[in-house]
Amino acid sequence: xxxxxxxxxxxxxxxxxxxxxxxxxxxxxxxxxxxxxxxxxxxxxxxxxxxxxxxxxxxxxxxxxxxxxxxxxxxxxxxxxxxxxxxxxxxxxxxxxxxxxxxxxxxxxxxxxxxxxx
Amino acid sequence: xxxxxxxxxxxxxxxxxxxxxxxxxxxxxxxxxxxxxxxxxxxxxxxxxxxxxxxxxxxxxxxxxxxxxxxxxxxxxxxxxxxxxxxxxxxxxxxxxxxxxxxxxxxxxxxxxxxxxxxxxxxxxxxxxxxxxxxxxxxxxxxxxxxxxxxxxxxxxxxxxxxxxxxxxxxxxxxxxxxxxxx
Numbered sequence: 001x002x003x004x005x006x007x008x009x010x011x012x013x014x015x016x017x018x019x020x021x022x023x024x025x026x027x028x029x030x031x032x033x034x035x036x037x038x039x040x041x042x043x044x045x046x047x048x049x050x051x052x053x054x055x056x057x058x059x060x061x062x063x064x065x066x067x068x069x070x071x072x073x074x075x076x077x078x079x080x081x082x083x084x085x086x087x088x089x090x091x092x093x094x095x096x097x098x099x100x101x102x103x104x105x106x107x108x109x110x111x112x113x114x115x116x117x118x
Numbered sequence: 119x120x121x122x123x124x125x126x127x128x129x130x131x132x133x134x135x136x137x138x139x140x141x142x143x144x145x146x147x148x149x150x151x152x153x154x155x156x157x158x159x160x161x162x163x164x165x166x167x168x169x170x171x172x173x174x175x176x177x178x179x180x181x182x183x184x185x186x187x188x189x190x191x192x193x194x195x196x197x198x199x200x201x202x203x204x205x206x207x208x209x210x211x212x213x214x215x216x217x218x219x220x221x222x223x224x225x226x227x228x229x230x231x232x233x234x235x236x237x238x239x240x241x242x243x244x245x246x247x248x249x250x251x252x253x254x255x256x257x258x259x260x261x262x263x264x265x266x267x268x269x270x271x272x273x274x275x276x277x278x279x280x281x282x283x284x285x286x287x288x289x290x291x292x293x294x295x296x297x298x299x300x301x
Binding site for chain 2: 009011012013014017018021022024025026027029047048049051052054055056057058059060061062063064065066067068069070073074076077078080081083
C-alpha cells in the first residue's frame with residue numbers, strides 16, 4: 001500500500017492562505033513544505049502573504065534586548081566564509097622569536113656543558 | 119530591540135555582501151550582530167549554542183545575500199527569519215536528543231518573562247490587538263510554534279487535543295487573524 005505523504009489532509013479549512021501562515025510558523029511537515037515552496041516560487045500573492053506573516057511574527061523579537069556576541073565570534077565567521085583572520089605582524093613572527101630564543105639558549109647550554117666537560 | 123530603523127543601512131550592506139565584499143559583511147556584523155545574537159540567546163537560552171547559530175546565520179548571509187530581494191521581504195525581517203529558523207532547527211535537534219520535557223521548560227520560560235511591548239512598531243501593536251480577538255490559547259500555540267519550533271504533535275501533547283482537530287482550529291484562527299490584520 002502506498003501513502004501519498006505529499007497531500008495535505010483534504011478536509012482542512014483555510015486553503016493556501018492558512019498554509020502560508022503554517023509555513024512561516026514552521027508547522028508544515030517537510031513533505032508538505034516542499035510542494036508549498038514550489039507553488040510559492042510561482043505565486044506572487046502567496047509570496048506577499050508569506051512576507052507579511054514573517055514581518056508580523058518577527059515583531060515578537062522587538063522586546064528582546066541586544067547582547068554583545070563573544071569577541072572571538074567574528075573570527076569564527078571569517079573562517080567560515082573563507083577569509084583567514086588577520087593576525088598582527090608581531091603575532092605572526094612570535095613563534096619564530098620564541099623558537100629562536102630557546103634554540104639559541106639550548107645551543108648556548110650545550111656549548112657550555114660541552115666546554116665544562118673538557 | 120527594533121531593527122526596522124536600520125533597514126536601509128542593512129539593505130545597503132547586503133547589496134555589497136552579495137558582491138562578495140568581506141568588509142561589508144563585517145559592517146553588517148557590527149550593525150546587527152548584537153541584535154541577532156540577542157534573539158538567538160533569547161530563543162535557545164544558551165550562549166554557546168547562540169554563538170554557533172550566529173556563525174551559521176552569517177555564513178548563510180554570505181552565501182545567500184543575493185537572493186534576499188527576490189522574495190520581497192524587508193531586509194531586517196529576512197535576517198530575523200534566518201536567525202529564528204536556525205535557532206528553531208537547533209531546538210528541534212535538542213528535543214530529538216533529550217525529549218519533550220526540556221522543550222516545555224523552554225516555552226514556559228519564554229512566556230513567563232515576556233514584557234508587554236510598549237512602544238512597539240505599528241505591526242507589533244496590530245498583531246497583539248488581533249491576537250486578543252482569537253479564541254483562548256490560539257496565540258500561545260502560534261508563539262510556541264514560532265519561537266520554540268513546536269510541531270502539531272508537540273502542541274497536541276501539551277494541550278491534550280487530537281492533532282487533526284488542533285490543526286483545523288489553528289488554521290481557522292490564522293484566517294481570522296489575517297482578516298483582522300488586513301482591516
